[in-house]
Amino acid sequence: MKNPAIYLVLALVALSAVAWRWQPSDVSDKPQLIWVSDDNPARREQIALFNKLNPDISLKLDPANIGVEKVIVQCLGGVGPDLFDCASTSDLATFVQAGIAWDVTDELRKMGLDPQKEVWPGLAPIGTLDGRSYGFGCNIAADAIWFNKDIFDEEGVPYPTGSMTWDEFIELAKRMTKRDSKGRVVRYGFMSDWWNWQNFTRAFGGSVYSDDLTRSTMSDEKNVQAVQFMQDLIYKHKVAPSPVDESAMATQGGWGSGTITYFGGGKSAMAIGGRWWLTTLRKYDKLRLGVFERPSNGVAQVRAYGRVTLINAKSPRRQEALRFLMYQAGREYNELINAQADGLGPRKEFAYTDSFLHNPAFPLETDNGVWRKSAENAIADQVSPYVSADVVGRIITKQMDLIKANQKSAVQGLRDADREIQERMHKELRDNPALREKWETATGRKL
Amino acid sequence: MATRRDGFRSALPFILPNAVGFFLFTLGPILFSLGASFTNWNLKSSPPLQFVGLRNFIDLLSDREFWLSTINTGYFLLGIPFAIAGSLFFAVLLNQKLRGIVVYRTLFYLPSFTSGVALMILWKSLYNPTFGPINVGLREMLDAIGLVHIDLPQWLLSTRNIVGLNVEEVGFDKSQFGLGAKDALIFMGIWMAIGGNNMLLYLAALTNVPEELNEAAQLDGAGKWRAFWNVTWPQLAPTTFFIVVMSFIGGLQGGFEQARVMTNGGPAGTTTTLSYLIYNKAFTELQIGYASAISWILFALILGITLMNWRFGNRESEY
Numbered sequence: 001m002k003n004p005a006i007y008l009v010l011a012l013v014a015l016s017a018v019a020w021r022w023q024p025s026d027v028s029d030k031p032q033l034i035w036v037s038d039d040n041p042a043r044r045e046q047i048a049l050f051n052k053l054n055p056d057i058s059l060k061l062d063p064a065n066i067g068v069e070k071v072i073v074q075c076l077g078g079v080g081p082d083l084f085d086c087a088s089t090s091d092l093a094t095f096v097q098a099g100i101a102w103d104v105t106d107e108l109r110k111m112g113l114d115p116q117k118e119v120w121p122g123l124a125p126i127g128t129l130d131g132r133s134y135g136f137g138c139n140i141a142a143d144a145i146w147f148n149k150d151i152f153d154e155e156g157v158p159y160p161t162g163s164m165t166w167d168e169f170i171e172l173a174k175r176m177t178k179r180d181s182k183g184r185v186v187r188y189g190f191m192s193d194w195w196n197w198q199n200f201t202r203a204f205g206g207s208v209y210s211d212d213l214t215r216s217t218m219s220d221e222k223n224v225q226a227v228q229f230m231q232d233l234i235y236k237h238k239v240a241p242s243p244v245d246e247s248a249m250a251t252q253g254g255w256g257s258g259t260i261t262y263f264g265g266g267k268s269a270m271a272i273g274g275r276w277w278l279t280t281l282r283k284y285d286k287l288r289l290g291v292f293e294r295p296s297n298g299v300a301q302v303r304a305y306g307r308v309t310l311i312n313a314k315s316p317r318r319q320e321a322l323r324f325l326m327y328q329a330g331r332e333y334n335e336l337i338n339a340q341a342d343g344l345g346p347r348k349e350f351a352y353t354d355s356f357l358h359n360p361a362f363p364l365e366t367d368n369g370v371w372r373k374s375a376e377n378a379i380a381d382q383v384s385p386y387v388s389a390d391v392v393g394r395i396i397t398k399q400m401d402l403i404k405a406n407q408k409s410a411v412q413g414l415r416d417a418d419r420e421i422q423e424r425m426h427k428e429l430r431d432n433p434a435l436r437e438k439w440e441t442a443t444g445r446k447l
Numbered sequence: 448m449a450t451r452r453d454g455f456r457s458a459l460p461f462i463l464p465n466a467v468g469f470f471l472f473t474l475g476p477i478l479f480s481l482g483a484s485f486t487n488w489n490l491k492s493s494p495p496l497q498f499v500g501l502r503n504f505i506d507l508l509s510d511r512e513f514w515l516s517t518i519n520t521g522y523f524l525l526g527i528p529f530a531i532a533g534s535l536f537f538a539v540l541l542n543q544k545l546r547g548i549v550v551y552r553t554l555f556y557l558p559s560f561t562s563g564v565a566l567m568i569l570w571k572s573l574y575n576p577t578f579g580p581i582n583v584g585l586r587e588m589l590d591a592i593g594l595v596h597i598d599l600p601q602w603l604l605s606t607r608n609i610v611g612l613n614v615e616e617v618g619f620d621k622s623q624f625g626l627g628a629k630d631a632l633i634f635m636g637i638w639m640a641i642g643g644n645n646m647l648l649y650l651a652a653l654t655n656v657p658e659e660l661n662e663a664a665q666l667d668g669a670g671k672w673r674a675f676w677n678v679t680w681p682q683l684a685p686t687t688f689f690i691v692v693m694s695f696i697g698g699l700q701g702g703f704e705q706a707r708v709m710t711n712g713g714p715a716g717t718t719t720t721l722s723y724l725i726y727n728k729a730f731t732e733l734q735i736g737y738a739s740a741i742s743w744i745l746f747a748l749i750l751g752i753t754l755m756n757w758r759f760g761n762r763e764s765e766y
Binding site: 068069072073076094096097098099243244245247248388390391394397398399401402405407416427431432433434435 | 490499575578601614714715727732
């Protein structure tokens with residue numbers, strides 16, 4: 001072989017020709033919609049049903065480009081998806097302010113849909129800003145307390161039912177925490193996701209902003225009590241794992257956050273979470289689950305979270321994308337979500353059926369009434385127009401990191417968060433005369 | 448006779464493709480970002496785009512996050528001398544006339560051609576405070592010498608650092624003294640740099656050191672260390688200077704991948720460097736104007752330090 005490079009080039013050309021000949025045909029007369037959403041296994045079935053009900057459109061999932069910043073930059077650059085999910089009121093504000101969320105208020109009205117009336121009260125605000133609708137709703141989550149029936153049986157503790165106070169709950173969590181002969185915890189009584197801290201602040205009656213959204217209330221007593229309670233679960237009562245303890249737990253792989261897999265793996269007797277956990281927990285063999293209402297000291301409100309699908313305002317296929325919102329409002333989609341247990345379907349009426357309460361495919365899941373009650377009490381997160389929600393999120397996350405690691409008390413951490421949010425709000429009001437005018441009108445005083 | 452203009456015309460087709468790319472995709476965006484740094488551009492509909500003069504730069508002076516990120520960036524430069532010394536050490540080792548030396552050289556260069564993200568995910572597991580091999584090994588060693596009560600570092604979960612920098616304010620805090628996420632990233636960076644391009648540069652430089660100089664030193668009775676210190680090391684000065692300059696530039700620009708893959712800039716912002724702050728400001732908070740201003744401050748910082756290196760570092764690097 002005198003010149004191997006020539007043979008190599010020829011071989012590559014031949015392989016390219018073969019690849020070209022065999023490439024799958026992606027040419028279709030159908031308009032193709034791209035939906036940026038998470039890689040929840042339930043999503044494929046939801047897409048398959050849409051494609052079946054809408055044979056003239058092809059819907060595809062794009063889980064790789066999830067993330068507010070990616071979606072905004074791609075949409076502004078003209079290469080964004082047609083549909084994308086929005087998981088919070090703060091994200092919605094960002095999407096709307098970036099000019100990429102299509103205002104579908106009039107379109108929904110023409111289709112005979114009114115999100116304010118038809119979807120869960122806690123979900124509608126995630127797709128609504130200043131009275132305008134930007135989507136319909138994918139699903140809603142409102143948390144309750146999961147418990148592992150086998151662990152309760154093992155300890156001879158009766159299954160918890162109905163509501164209880166936080167003090168009663170701590171005693172239960174202490175009883176369910178198991179230690180070895182050296183005093184090391186081998187199973188925690190309770191686990192929670194710290195990113196979902198608003199579960200606790202809502203439960204204690206706290207809020208991030210004042211009612212008129214003009215000032216931060218992060219350092220208010222109710223928030224401090226809630227976050228101190230979260231810290232005490234780890235360091236005072238020792239019923240929940242610290243960040244280091246969490247890192248020591250091996251988990252089963254798959255979709256879902258660490259807490260789901262820790263709980264599913266029997267590392268904890270109880271955990272606070274949503275019905276959507278079932279999309280992962282159903283895969284655990286022989287796991288017998290129960291659910292009871294989140295404890296309260298007289299405060300019924302639960303944090304609502306979920307997803308609303310928005311339409312890219314710059315998409316050339318906006319009309320086709322509207323069909324997806326119509327699909328989300330339909331019976332088939334809502335019943336599918338309820339059956340998959342991907343939270344609860346967006347329209348509340350479909351949760352008031354016997355098939356929702358008793359799904360014959362999952363006869364052991366007898367607690368769907370608890371999820372429905374949680375959704376009834378759920379309220380969406382506040383978002384202030386006077387300060388960037390992303391900035392506030394980062395400020396609070398930083399303080400939560402320090403509180404969770406026991407480097408700060410809740411009162412100190414929240415006081416610092418409060419101060420930083422106020423500073424930031426002051427800066428944004430200074431830089432934006434229109435916003436400042438709105439703030440001054442709302443508060444009745446000069447900045 | 449070919450004129451200068453003829454020469455330019457002949458050269459143009461060769462220069463043009465690269466020049467067009469440079470003007471469109473490098474110089475253009477650079478100038479654009481300079482312009483953006485004097486505006487309030489934020490990718491949002493409100494407030495409307497306005498020229499704000501030096502306001503972004505003035506705001507930076509009182510931005511705690513900016514100063515903490517600058518300090519974090521500076522802290523990561525502490526690893527540079529160790530990375531350079533390590534590169535030189537391994538280059539000297541790999542410059543020996545050994546059987547299979549090519550295999551050794553390839554093995555030591557492995558971190559450079561392995562995916563950075565894959566390496567970072569691997570290191571993240573190594574740093575696991577409870578079952579990561581590093582702490583497991585340290586525990587075994589400490590137990591063996593009877594130091595059973597010493598707490599092991601929590602690595603990526605800890606805000607501590609070896610100089611006791613405060614997490615939230617510019618300054619020091621005794622309670623923060625120890626080993627934490629910052630140090631973990633430095634150690635990983637040293638490991639990645641030791642077998643990287645610096646080692647190759649030193650290796651190339653070592654092969655260019657005239658053999659006669661070492662022979663002359665040996666004839667004069669110099670031992671190996673003396674010959675290295677008085678003959679080889681001075682000959683490596685231009686390479687060392689180049690490596691120092693490039694390491695500082697890379698160090699000041701660095702930290703993004705590590706923060707994105709391993710720590711998300713945390714815990715509590717302790718691994719947020721200027722490059723990660725620029726990303727957060729531009730693509731999370733959508734404040735393009737403000738992020739551009741930080742980019743230009745970073746540029747000025749890099750330029751200043753490079754000029755200082757140039758002014759004080761290359762006095763003896765010309766041979």
